Amino acid sequence: MIDRLSIYDRQSIEQLWRELRVDPHALRRFRNVLLKHGGSDEAALAELPEDVRPSFAERVELHALELHSRTDSRQDGASKLLFRTCWDMLIESVILRIATGRTTLCVSSQVGCAAACQFCATGKMGIAQNLAPAEILDQVVQARQLLASEGRTLRNVVFMGMGEPLHNEESLYATLESLTAAELFHQPPSRILVSSVGLPDAMIRLARRFPAVHLALSLHSANQQVRAGLMPLARRFPLAELRRALVEINRIQPANTEVMVEYLLLAGVNDSPEDAAELIAWLAGLRVHVNLIPYNPIDDAPHLAGSDRPARESFGARLKAAGLKTTIRYSLGADVAAACGQLVRKENRRRISVQSSGLTQRS
Numbered sequence: 099m100i101d102r103l104s105i106y107d108r109q110s111i112e113q114l115w116r117e118l119r120v121d122p123h124a125l126r127r128f129r130n131v132l133l134k135h136g137g138s139d140e141a142a143l144a145e146l147p148e149d150v151r152p153s154f155a156e157r158v159e160l161h162a163l164e165l166h167s168r169t170d171s172r173q174d175g176a177s178k179l180l181f182r183t184c185w186d187m188l189i190e191s192v193i194l195r196i197a198t199g200r201t202t203l204c205v206s207s208q209v210g211c212a213a214a215c216q217f218c219a220t221g222k223m224g225i226a227q228n229l230a231p232a233e234i235l236d237q238v239v240q241a242r243q244l245l246a247s248e249g250r251t252l253r254n255v256v257f258m259g260m261g262e263p264l265h266n267e268e269s270l271y272a273t274l275e276s277l278t279a280a281e282l283f284h285q286p287p288s289r290i291l292v293s294s295v296g297l298p299d300a301m302i303r304l305a306r307r308f309p310a311v312h313l314a315l316s317l318h319s320a321n322q323q324v325r326a327g328l329m330p331l332a333r334r335f336p337l338a339e340l341r342r343a344l345v346e347i348n349r350i351q352p353a354n355t356e357v358m359v360e361y362l363l364l365a366g367v368n369d370s371p372e373d374a375a376e377l378i379a380w381l382a383g384l385r386v387h388v389n390l391i392p393y394n395p396i397d398d399a400p401h402l403a404g405s406d407r408p409a410r411e412s413f414g415a416r417l418k419a420a421g422l423k424t425t426i427r428y429s430l431g432a433d434v435a436a437a438c439g440q441l442v443r444k445e446n447r448r449r450i451s452v453q454s455s456g457l458t459q460r461s
């Protein structure tokens with residue numbers, strides 16, 4: 099059996115193109131339909147000369163993932179897509195159709211996550227398998243195809259799904275290269291956001307390599323002890339180091355680019371006036387935008403509860419009064435996002451136990 103080429107492997111595809119001796123413009127049209135416009139596989143293949151299609155389809159892998167299921171929010175415009183990887187593991191992507199028409203896709207970069215944040219079902223999975231660039235990019239291709247069938251276009255790609263993207267740095271960089279490449283997706287870097295739990299050196303490396311790509315930091319507390327209680331990695335990367343990294347990133351990135359600071363509001367944990375004061379002091383002098391996020395409870399963290407709306411609003415008002423750019427987020431797709439990571443976690447556990455008991459045969 100021939101090893102099939104990835105559609106994103108530019109060198110190999112161009113080599114194949116030369117072998118097949120066909121018009122180079124046909125390859126450009128094929129890529130435009132599939133990667134930029136979200137056309138169907140058939141529509142993209144129709145751009146190739148008829149005599150070339152069978153050998154092209156035989157030699158080139160168009161998709162790295164198989165769509166397992168789709169759940170649409172009953173409350174708003176969110177859809178959760180579950181994909182099966184070639185290792186028979188599930189990952190999820192979420193499409194957010196915002197009322198303004200700006201559609202965002204949240205992609206996963208790993209199966210599971212080693213960061214083990216207390217409030218996250220994915221972090222409780224106990225496994226972390228890196229996704230290959232083709233597996234991250236195929237989430238974009240398939241979401242774009244789905245949206246195109248509704249007459250919509252994808253505007254933003256955010257790395258906020260399963261996994262810590264900077265624990266899979268090599269794949270992340272290759273993915274960003276392909277996403278921003280003019281002959282592939284041609285996604286403006288300013289419409290890409292990478293969210294990290296806070297790995298200072300890796301965040302600086304990312305800012306150096308892709309200065310126009312937006313960065314988000316999952317901060318969740320400006321108190322070292324509270325933060326370390328919520329996020330085990332905070333013990334390795336203390337707040338002082340993170341702040342130094344943000345100063346450096348602000349220096350590297352364009353002057354109009356802010357680092358997004360993600361802050362999950364948890365009742366009695368990080369939502370008091372003192373917590374707000376600590377946050378204001380910690381962010382002083384930085385070019386940031388604070389996002390206050392409501393918490394979706396998970397089965398594995400019964401000790402955590404989200405702050406109620408008045409508490410979230412008064413916390414936000416304190417930040418705004420101190421001159422911090424702040425957005426108080428209300429849940430989008432709460433009914434599908436509420437189970438974020440949980441369904442996948444259960445399914446993947448079952449798959450691992452079946453695989454290790456030798457009952458599964460991968461096709």
Ligand code: SF4
Nearest residue numbers: 211213215218221261
């Ligand atoms: S919140 Fe993000 S970094 Fe933390 S465990 Fe979950 S997926 Fe990993």
